[in-house]
Amino acid sequence: MATVTFWLIILLTVFSALIVVGSSQLIYSAVALLFTFVGVASLYIFLWADFIGVVQIVIYVGGILILVIFGIMLTNKITSVRISHTSVQRGAGAAAVVVLFILLVTMILKTPWLEIAAVEPDQTVASIGKMLMIDYLLPFEITSVLLLGALIGAAMLARRGR
Amino acid sequence: MTNLFSLNYFGPELILTGTILLAIIVDLFYQEERSYRVGLWVLAGIILSAVTLLINQQSVPVALFLGSVVSDPFSTYFKFLILLATIFTIVVSFSEKELGNQRVGEYYVLITIMVLGMFLMVSATDLIVVYLAIEIVSIMSFVLAGYLRGNRRSSEASLKYVIYGAFSSGIMLFGLSIIFGLTGSTNIFDIRAALAGLDTSADLALILATLFIFTGFGYKISAVPFHYWTPDVYEGAPTSITAYLSVAPKAAGLALIIRFFNSSLGAPGTFIETEWIFSSAIPWTQVMAVLAVATMTLGNLIALRQTSVKRMLAYSSIAHAGYMMMGLPVLSEHGIYGIMIYAFLYLFMNLGAFYILMLVRNNTGKETFEAFSGLGHSSPLLAIIMTLFMFSLTGIPPTAGFIGKFYIFSAVIKAGPGFYWLAIIGVINSVVSLYYYMQIVKAMFFKDDNESGITIKFSMISILTVILAVPTFIFGVYWVPVADWVRNSLVIFIR
Numbered sequence: 001m002a003t004v005t006f007w008l009i010i011l012l013t014v015f016s017a018l019i020v021v022g023s024s025q026l027i028y029s030a031v032a033l034l035f036t037f038v039g040v041a042s043l044y045i046f047l048w049a050d051f052i053g054v055v056q057i058v059i060y061v062g063g064i065l066i067l068v069i070f071g072i073m074l075t076n077k078i079t080s081v082r083i084s085h086t087s088v089q090r091g092a093g094a095a096a097v098v099v100l101f102i103l104l105v106t107m108i109l110k111t112p113w114l115e116i117a118a119v120e121p122d123q124t125v126a127s128i129g130k131m132l133m134i135d136y137l138l139p140f141e142i143t144s145v146l147l148l149g150a151l152i153g154a155a156m157l158a159r160r161g162r
Numbered sequence: 163m164t165n166l167f168s169l170n171y172f173g174p175e176l177i178l179t180g181t182i183l184l185a186i187i188v189d190l191f192y193q194e195e196r197s198y199r200v201g202l203w204v205l206a207g208i209i210l211s212a213v214t215l216l217i218n219q220q221s222v223p224v225a226l227f228l229g230s231v232v233s234d235p236f237s238t239y240f241k242f243l244i245l246l247a248t249i250f251t252i253v254v255s256f257s258e259k260e261l262g263n264q265r266v267g268e269y270y271v272l273i274t275i276m277v278l279g280m281f282l283m284v285s286a287t288d289l290i291v292v293y294l295a296i297e298i299v300s301i302m303s304f305v306l307a308g309y310l311r312g313n314r315r316s317s318e319a320s321l322k323y324v325i326y327g328a329f330s331s332g333i334m335l336f337g338l339s340i341i342f343g344l345t346g347s348t349n350i351f352d353i354r355a356a357l358a359g360l361d362t363s364a365d366l367a368l369i370l371a372t373l374f375i376f377t378g379f380g381y382k383i384s385a386v387p388f389h390y391w392t393p394d395v396y397e398g399a400p401t402s403i404t405a406y407l408s409v410a411p412k413a414a415g416l417a418l419i420i421r422f423f424n425s426s427l428g429a430p431g432t433f434i435e436t437e438w439i440f441s442s443a444i445p446w447t448q449v450m451a452v453l454a455v456a457t458m459t460l461g462n463l464i465a466l467r468q469t470s471v472k473r474m475l476a477y478s479s480i481a482h483a484g485y486m487m488m489g490l491p492v493l494s495e496h497g498i499y500g501i502m503i504y505a506f507l508y509l510f511m512n513l514g515a516f517y518i519l520m521l522v523r524n525n526t527g528k529e530t531f532e533a534f535s536g537l538g539h540s541s542p543l544l545a546i547i548m549t550l551f552m553f554s555l556t557g558i559p560p561t562a563g564f565i566g567k568f569y570i571f572s573a574v575i576k577a578g579p580g581f582y583w584l585a586i587i588g589v590i591n592s593v594v595s596l597y598y599y600m601q602i603v604k605a606m607f608f609k610d611d612n613e614s615g616i617t618i619k620f621s622m623i624s625i626l627t628v629i630l631a632v633p634t635f636i637f638g639v640y641w642v643p644v645a646d647w648v649r650n651s652l653v654i655f656i657r
Contacts, residue, residue: 103370107340111367112360114346137165138227139290142282145179146298149275152186153305156268157320 006046013039030069037061051124168226171233173214174241178278181207182271189267198256200267204274205252211277212245223655229349230288232655237285239651240417243506244280247410248273250513250626251402257622258402259524260310269309273406276302280414287425287655289338289348292418296334296378299411300327307399307407319398326381326391334378340371341426350426351657357427372427372444379422382415383483386457393464396476401523404472405516408479413505416486420498421654450491451584458484458591465598471519472529474598475512478555481595482508488570488588492581495652496573502648504566507637511554511563514630518548521623534602535609541618545606547631552599554634557592561638567592569645 016035023029037060044053087093121127132140169176181204189200215238223234252270255261261269279298286292304327308320342348344364345356357368380388396404427444461481468474486504489497519529521544526533538545554563567588574585618624637644 103366107366107370111344111364113343114356116346134165135228136230136290138168138230139288139294142278142291142294142298145182145275145278146294146301148182149272149298150301152268152271153301156272156305157308157311159311 002046009039009042009046013043026072027069030065030072033068034061034065037065048118048121049124051128163224163226163228165227171218171220171224171226173218174211175278175281177207177211177214178274178281181211182274182278185267185271185274189265189271192267194265197265197267201252201256201270204270205249207274208245208248208252208277212242212249215241215245221650221653223653225287225655225657229351230291231282231285232287233285234655235651235653236421236655237281237417239502239648240284240413240505241281243413243509244277244284244410247406247413247509247513248277250630251406251410254405254517254520254623254626255402257524258400258520260313260400261402264311269306272302272306276306276411280410283414284417284421286418287350287421289342289350289353292422293331293335293338296331296382296418299382299414300331303327303403303407303411306403307395309400309403310398313398315398316400317398319395323391323395326388330377330381330388333374337371337374337377340367340374344368344371350422353426354428369444372423372446375422376419379415379419380453383412383419383487384480385453385483385487386460386480389457389460389480392480393473393476396479397470397473401472401516401520404476405513405520408475408516409509409512412479412483412486413509416501416505419490420501424654425656447491447493450487451581454484454487454491455584455587456484457481457487458588460484462591462594462598465595468598469531470529471522471531471534471602475515475519478595478598479512481591482512482555484591485567485570485588488574488584491584492574492577494573494577496569496576499648499652500566500570500573502651503569503641503644506644506648507554507562507566507634510630510634510637511551511561514547514627514634515551515555517623517627517630518544518551521618521621521627524621524623525618531601531605532609534605536606537618538607544618544624544627547627548606549603550631550634552603554638556596556599558596559638560635562634562636562641564638565641565644 013036016032016039019032020029020036023032037056041053041056041061044050044056163171184207185200185204188203189197192199219235219238220233221235223232223236225232251273255266255269276299279295279302282291282295283299286295300323304320304324307323308316310316341353344360344367345353347353347356357364360368377388381391384392396408399407423446427446458481461477461479461484465474465477465481468477482504486501486508489499489501489504491497522533522537523529534548537548550561554561557563557567571585571588574581574588
């Protein structure tokens, strides 16, 4: 049962991701992105990372995606713009993609990955909190500097020029 | 060391963080035309940070924040280098005309955040910190490259930088996740211990992971084939930022490459010297040698064809990244030593060359080779200084550039006859680079047009170029202090 669920999630994620990059209508891409995000959130939940899964839905689906859709809808005439998918050097590109795909699949199948037993943890939030405040305190703090810088930078770039 | 006690060793970074917050608040109180004064606050913070770094120097390496970062002479050396480049950049930005007519408070804030990011880059020993540090530096660079709003080239530079940056950090993240999947740890020393217990079936994953991770690192030092963003970004960005990007993040990137690969793949308890655990799985020597050759050759060959001096200097900075990368394949202390000396000396000559370009551009509005014509007659001192920088970038004695190249080449030759070809290609490249560097000298002294000799108005930048010219010459004649300093700094945290 678990395996079937897993593959269904994978199918949903990959299929919708293909629509995101392949669709010629921006709004279709945005809606397909919704399913990609939900698929990724399901993967997190499938891996017992329920907190991360919920955060994924709240931030990506509830925040970022809504902003993207608003951005599309509030932009004049953008819904009628057809995105062109021109690509150059298709042959070389296809060859590179095939080689990389074979390499990655071989790697995934052959490598002795570190496996940990899939047992349901008692709780996840408390251990995440402890890790953020003890083991990963520095990364947690410098993330705030990164976000501060990104905020200032975004505001700077978006400010009305004279 | 626990989080609380780590703060004792984290003074310079804390001061930088305080400076960032203070500068943001101070910026609110300045009118637009006085917003440059934020730069003075930031400058004070940077100098205070440098003084703290000097006082708190550790000769014994320590791991901080439960192994997230380390403080060792190796990182301290690069931190000084970064702070020095930052001080020059802030001072030169006061006179940068391109930045005029807009608020510049955020500009200095973003530079300070970038410094913090580079500090973390040179001291990170945890995959998450590595990633975050690279992201901090990259995102701040994106904004700074696009700081000239209304200037199409600057916006183009920013956008291209974002796309390449996002793509390569995505690939790097994939590589880091492969490493995590193999070892279950984010600490590079734990990773090394876990990797030592793996058999050859993990080789493919390890090779791919190394390759992917190097994509992210190589993008930061603009190594071929991850260099495509460099010329456009360098050309579009404000010149003060271009000069900064070509020096500071490059040094930080090299430090990160050395620490990361040495600590995660090297033999336990050693700083290079002996063979690496996975030298059989990863053809490190060959790959790095080929990349170094490709980087310097491509940079030099394309630089030959440029008409814009700024673009020429962009390609030349790719070539110099290639020279520095020659120290990587030899897997020896000498190689790292050469890279460290080169990065330091390169700072003066490259910043100097860019600042003279900035002076010429501020006075003529052009960045082509023709803009330099007649400079030898109108401002002989500047022309002589520029010639000095050009000689130094080529590597002609008695300039600092020669000493840098000397140490790199001698490290390569010491590594044995198998590396002679690498040194020979390096020398050939230096000779090729002479051609385009000398084009500027030719334009300055030998162009026969008396009427179009430009006049350079005296400004702060003129003083800075003189200040940069002094070490470029002195260290070419008497470099013992630098060599000693680097030798003492060649202590890296090992566990």
